[in-house]
Amino acid sequence: xxxxxxxxxxxxxxxxxxxxxxxxxxxxxxxxxxxxxxxxxxxxxxxxxxxxxxxxxxxxxxxxxxxxxxxxxxxxxxxxxxxxxxxxxxxxxxxxxxxxxxxxxxxxx
Amino acid sequence: xxxxxxxxxxxxxxxxxxxxxxxxxxxxxxxxxxxxxxxxxxxxxxxxxxxxxxxxxxxxxxxxxxxxxxxxxxxxxxxxxxxxxxxxxxxxxxxxxxxxxxxxxxxxxxxxxxxxxxxxxxxxxxxxxxxxxxxxxxxxxxxxxxxxxxxxxxxxxxxxxxxxxxxxxxxxxxxxxx
Numbered sequence: 001x002x003x004x005x006x007x008x009x010x011x012x013x014x015x016x017x018x019x020x021x022x023x024x025x026x027x028x029x030x031x032x033x034x035x036x037x038x039x040x041x042x043x044x045x046x047x048x049x050x051x052x053x054x055x056x057x058x059x060x061x062x063x064x065x066x067x068x069x070x071x072x073x074x075x076x077x078x079x080x081x082x083x084x085x086x087x088x089x090x091x092x093x094x095x096x097x098x099x100x101x102x103x104x105x106x107x108x109x
Numbered sequence: 110x111x112x113x114x115x116x117x118x119x120x121x122x123x124x125x126x127x128x129x130x131x132x133x134x135x136x137x138x139x140x141x142x143x144x145x146x147x148x149x150x151x152x153x154x155x156x157x158x159x160x161x162x163x164x165x166x167x168x169x170x171x172x173x174x175x176x177x178x179x180x181x182x183x184x185x186x187x188x189x190x191x192x193x194x195x196x197x198x199x200x201x202x203x204x205x206x207x208x209x210x211x212x213x214x215x216x217x218x219x220x221x222x223x224x225x226x227x228x229x230x231x232x233x234x235x236x237x238x239x240x241x242x243x244x245x246x247x248x249x250x251x252x253x254x255x256x257x258x259x260x261x262x263x264x265x266x267x268x269x270x271x272x273x274x275x276x277x278x279x280x281x282x283x284x285x286x287x
Contacts, residue, residue, distance in 0.1 A: 045183070049183050049184055049199060050199045051198065051199045068240035068241075069203075069205070069236050069237075069240060071201060071203035071205070071206045071207070071208070072206070073206070074206060
């Protein structure tokens with residue numbers, strides 16, 4: 001949907017993921033979108049170099065969030081919120097409504 | 110002038126890099142921890158120098174290679190015999206969602222450095238404390254505020270705009286401004 005603006009649709013998916021869930025990691029996004037993990041990592045790196053996202057290491061996983069110090073963050077998020085309304089309901093269900101509440105360790109699914 | 114890269118100090122390195130960039134028509138502003146080092150006379154010693162520039166990274170790389178710095182990855186530069194590394198951060202130069210309006214100029218025997226003012230350096234460090242609860246950044250903000258003339262009312266205004274009045278109070282208390 002925003003491919004023309006961002007240059008590719010991976011960036012769009014990453015940004016919507018961060019908008020909806022607040023954070024994300026490369027492997028998780030790769031599984032969700034059935035995309036190669038290196039493609040996701042490459043775009044996350046590009047966004048981080050641009051100051052749009054920031055990351056921290058938790059254990060062995062690098063967690064990405066929007067960079068709260070990005071000067072156009074409010075405007076970018078407002079734009080993404082608007083754009084999110086136009087995502088087909090089926091895509092929202094598949095990609096952006098995953099369970100985020102905790103699940104006790106060892107609990108059978 | 111011969112440069113002792115192994116023992117160079119951060120202020121000298123900032124000046125040499127700034128001059129080289131300027132010779133190549135590149136404007137760059139020193140931001141981040143290196144400003145803290147300069148304003149605290151190395152009481153806090155940063156290991157990297159962060160510059161913000163609108164120039165293309167290829168142009169920057171050409172200028173940096175004249176100084177013997179090679180591009181390590183994307184925006185980082187290193188020189189084997191120099192213990193500092195240099196990063197060129199994507200523009201714009203901003204603190205929170207506000208562009209940086211005033212810059213400081215320092216003259217050294219190695220050349221001129223364009224850098225954040227002490228007040229903006231405090232705000233820059235406080236931004237890391239506000240958003241990431243980084244205690245080191247708070248400590249650095251306090252060091253600069255105690256050692257330099259800073260505009261406290263501007264820091265209060267900006268902090269309120271960022272939504273961090275309470276954390277600003279904690280900073281002012283610890284820096285003995287209350």
